Amino acid sequence: MTRRIGLAACQMGPVQSGTSRAEVVGRLIAMLERAAAGGAALAVFPELAFSTFFPRSEIADETLLDSFYEDGFPNVETAPLLYAARRLNIGFAIGFAELIRDGGEARRFNSMALVDRSGTLRGLYRKIHVPGSEAPEPGVTVHLERRYFAPGDLGFPVFDLDGVRVGLALCNDRRWPETYRMLCLNGAEVVLIGYNTPLYLDEAPALAHLRMFHNHLPMQAGAYQNTLWVAAAAKAGLEDGQALIGGSCIIAPSGEMAALAISLQDEVIVHCADLDLIAACRRVNFDFARYRRPDQYRRIAEA
Ligand code: CDV
Secondary structure (H helix, E strand, C coil): CCCEEEEEEEEECCCCCCCCHHHHHHHHHHHHHHHHHCCCCEEECCCCCCCCCHHHCCCCCHHHHHCCCECCCCCCCCHHHHHHHHHHCCEEEEEEEEEEEECCEEEEEEEEEEECCCCCEEEEEECCCCCCCCCCCCCCCCCCHHHHCCCCCCCCCEEEECCEEEEEEEHHHHHCHHHHHHHHHCCCCEEEEEEECECCCCCCHHHHHHHHHHHHHHHHHHHHHHCCEEEEEEECEEECCEEECCCCEEECCCCCEEEECCCCCCEEEEEEEECHHHHHHHHHCCCHHHHCCHHHHCCCCCC
């Protein structure tokens, strides 16, 4: 019998500064309902889904900064999303700003939580490839993730969800081949990705027309070269004055686009993913056990 899983990518339109968590969670639950009604068993939401993409601003006020983080997940404000998952019998992954208070010390990560169909938190991923800078740089679009987040310290974990092996990644991670290869080597069959990507970067006007191409290219290549299903959800549209690309998608292990968002708003796309396609693609080109040569990859060729 064919192994299948219904995947949903829940793209979000903008979340402007000052929007309450209750309003955002309401939007997320409405999308989870649409995903479940469309047959999905597993959904993905964007990176930093509960707020505006705050690393685009320099925030000096510590109290204001803390307001963007979740002091524990789930908490009182975000728990209704997990209750909805249980009611709808659908799992999900969601990006959030994680604040951990260890005694007097605060640790901050750009994180993603994975919740199963019973509404139980199954694990966390913390973004490894943290882009941007610690302070604004002349001529460069302000992107202060390296000020607000430490690099992830949990590796690339893979979780078993009802017999399907699921890995997580966040935004800039999707541009790095290591992300997919490590998740593949760790046994992932499905990779869920959340992202916030500006449409325009001051430092690279010559590449402006390639933003969507460079969004999809590494995800399609990562899916193909590692025989994975990829579901990726964007935060899209004009958010606090910055245009974010959409292009949320579900990609097959063949590298083909199986579903693609067509708006810059809250939008749910669903695809019934054939997990047996992984083995078919592996047989054709990527039988790792048979053809991969890790013993040779670090050898320096003699002149
Ligand atoms: N949130 C991100 O990780 N954004 C990065 C860039 C724009 C800094 C990205 O790769 O989309």
